[in-house]
Amino acid sequence: MRLRPFDFRLLARRALAILFLLSAAMPGMVLAAPPALAVEADEMLADPALEARARSLSAQFRCLVCQNESIDESNAELAHDLRVLIREQVRAGRSDAEIRDFLTARYGQFVLLKPRFGTETLLLWLGPFLILAIGAGMIGFTLRRRRSAVALGAPLSEAERAELERLDPG
């Protein structure tokens, strides 16, 4: 069996790919942003209550061809189609959860701007609060240890003990 030599170029390419993805996910504010006009007047529903629901729903879905924009903010063709689609579903009496399931089934989890809580997103959702808990625990621990250290008095060093011995033999 021949082992493949370790491929540094592959490693470099992987690293680059990660940076590249990083960049793809970052919509530069510095990029030429065409005037985003988002939801347009002729798309809107006549019923204000239904329209409000449609607006709040479309703020939760990612425009798949844009960089980090919701379909409510984007003026891409696809975002327009999805806004119309959502309004059709809202008018047909579907619930928010049903519409969310429908879009997720069609476009995958990627379409959700608020990722679902699950095994894959466990650290995402719990991470910040885990850090808070660990930090609080460490502060509590340090406080208690320092206080008991002060209460007991720090143990004497060899030199201090020798000095004590000299001053008070016996």
Next chain:
Amino acid sequence: MFGQRLLLLRYLLMLAETGFFALLLALAMAILLSASPLAWSASDDRQMMALTRPLMLAMSSFTVIAFAMLTACYVLSDFSVATVAENSHSAIPLIFKVTGVWGNHEGSMLLWALILAIFGALVARFGDGLPPRLQARVLSVQGLIAAAFLAFIVFTSNPFLRLDPAPAEGQDLNPVLQDIGLAIHPPLLYLGYVGFSVAFAFAVAALIEGRIDASFARFVRPWTLLAWSFLTVGIAMGSYWAYYVLGWGGFWFWDPVENASLMPWLAGTALVHSTLVMEKRDALKVWTLLLAILTFSLSLLGTFLVRSGVLTSVHAFASDPARGIFILAILTFFIGGSLTLFALRAGELKPGGLFAPISREGALVLNNLLLASAAAAVLIGTLYPLALEALTSDKISVGPPYFNATVLPLLAPLLFALPFGQSLAWKRGDLLGAAQRLLTAFGLAILVAVALRIAHGGGPVLAPFGAGLGVFLILGSLTEIVTRSLPAGASSGLLTAKLVLKRAAGLPRQAYGSALAHAGLGLTVIGIAATAWHAETITLMRVGEARNVGGYSLTLTRLSPQQGPNYRETAASFSIAEAGVPIGEVVSTKRIYTVRGTPTTQVGLMTKDFGQIYASLGDSEPDGRVGVRLYWKPLVLFIWLGAVAMALGGALSLSDRRLRLGLPVRTRIAEAIPPAAPAE
């Protein structure tokens, strides 16, 4: 004739070559500076140590010369220089010729290096009060950072490359950048990012020297405050830019680029407060060191996420892997290296003093805990999708709903606790006493929240809560100043009033700075809460028609094409009336920049009682109607005015005599002798 003479001048001066040569000299100085500890570290040679200062000043001067040469190339429209040809045009206004210098990857990296050099020079020039060994160490660490960035510019991002043959005209500056708000946003942001490098250099120097005491905080705090103030204004600037450019009035998008600047801001805010604890109470020493390292690490991460060429042009990045590898190397070296150093040396540092949980320092520990957790939430949310995709190739999106659900619950308790913490004394605070002092502020805040809830007849609960919180922050800061001005024993009438004023005038500027910054935070919170009450009208209009938004009536009076120096535009004028009475006019335009063919919108804004009427123009319909978006945004200016107040608070605190470096520390003596107290 004049043009030809100018052309001749350009070639005679060889601006680009001079600039590149200066850049090489700066790099050489930076390398010498970072290698200088070899000459004095072991021998403790004072004379060699003192050499770091002229070295740093020389490095800074050469960087300034390089930047000046590049700016001259832009101002003179020397299109034989590649970056000038790609990012400038002879017809754009002078101001955008200058700001075009950093409107691209190469120039923006040079700006970064320039600001680093300026901070280095300031430490060399004004660091007289520092122990010589510490100063030399700090300067050599800053030299190392400069060497890395200058090498990056020289080897992968040279802004001085010539084109042959030179094009007759440039390709114009990115139209989005032809806006004064965005033009001055990067320098402000970089002043923040790069300013934190000083705290980083101090932390690394302290770790190498293995010594840290309260004086460390006194040295680091002014630099941190300065950087923090600039970063605050820089972020606010970017936010206001997004607000008036994107055409629908959002001010924060939890966009990775914004997050990149928010993370160092949150960490830097924590650092500003932890250095305070360290200075006053000799506590939190090890944590402050770590925080200084983390803050600059997040700044480095932010710099590269925003302006590495990775973002501005994906293709340019993919076709030039040298740049990416270099970036990765710099990030790994500085973040990994400093954290390793911390892990190795932190255990040997003597931990700081003891403190009670209910005290000013206890409150500041809570501040640090919550701010650090919030920064972690932003970091996790920004990098998680990338990590997940790299590991499992599953793609997820992390958007505003995630950040609202994680960052806000971490920051809300902080805002609520802030006035209490501010009111607690050092060492041993009296929470009940603080609560009593804050009773009026708290009562008024609740009153405001309830009144708002009733006035708006329900709606989101969070908005009146947020507004009440903001009021509490402002009144809490005011209470703090008033309480500190009141004399201990109550006497009567005019005498007391005079005494109070005298005491108020005698309060340190730091007290006013802190109160102003916290009140500014309250202002921002109110502005954000008020966005819940904005009014929106999205519609199609003909000339002569009127639409209502939030109690105002806007009539489309005119639609006319116009010609600018380097763009064409359609301008829509709206006349605004309140209850039938005309109150003014706004103009909203849609522009096409002719060289690049890129469209942008200029929204029409009218400010009224800190709120704004906001009109933006959309596409024209075949039937002559145009799409418009009209908004009434009450108190929206509070968001950015609050940020400006925060930065001014930082500056005021900075001007406090006790914080100025190089001045004799008089207060030490005053503190050592306790004021005469009645015998107990």
